[in-house]
Amino acid sequence: MLEVAPELIGATLLVDGVGGIIVELEAYHHSEPAAHSYIGRTERNAVMFGPAGYVYVYRSYGIHWCLNFVCEREGSASAVLIRALEPTQGLAAMRRRRGLREERALCSGPGKLCEALGVTHKHNGLALDRPPFELHPRQSTPGILTGPRIGITKAVSKPWRYGLKGSKYLSKPFN
């Protein structure tokens, strides 16, 4: 999973033809307390215990949705949280859903990203290679930054946050 996560940086994610380039994500593994799958399989996180290439969506703070890709590794439940995109496709649709905002604020965070792409719990458990999802591998290897994860209260120090170097669309800058 830690090998797969950086590969997704620079890839293009589309939902129903709307989306962009993944510029930031975080890795979660069920062996560390910050992950939802840490405690074990429950109704909510069941998708993470399934095969790779599926989407896990959950509600955060009662308000927002967060989008994850399941990355199976040796049968363990692991996933990457998609934290930010660089919007490239369907800008008009994203603005309509998010309200009029500056472009760099459309997808610069997990909750914003889901709202912009129209992702909700209805997408939980869907396959990444089937409609409405589309995932295109990147063409070249970009500069990748790593750092501690954001917005969690456990295992804060693990440097499992990945970002696209120099991107203006990160939820928060890397140091």
Added chain:
DNA sequence: TATGAGATCAACT
């Protein structure tokens, strides 16, 4: 610019 509160709900204890 920086900090702080409020929104709002599903899953967990």
Added chain:
DNA sequence: GTTGATCTCATAC
């Protein structure tokens, strides 16, 4: 009953 992988807006420097 509590908590959280968040965001936005208001108020205070």
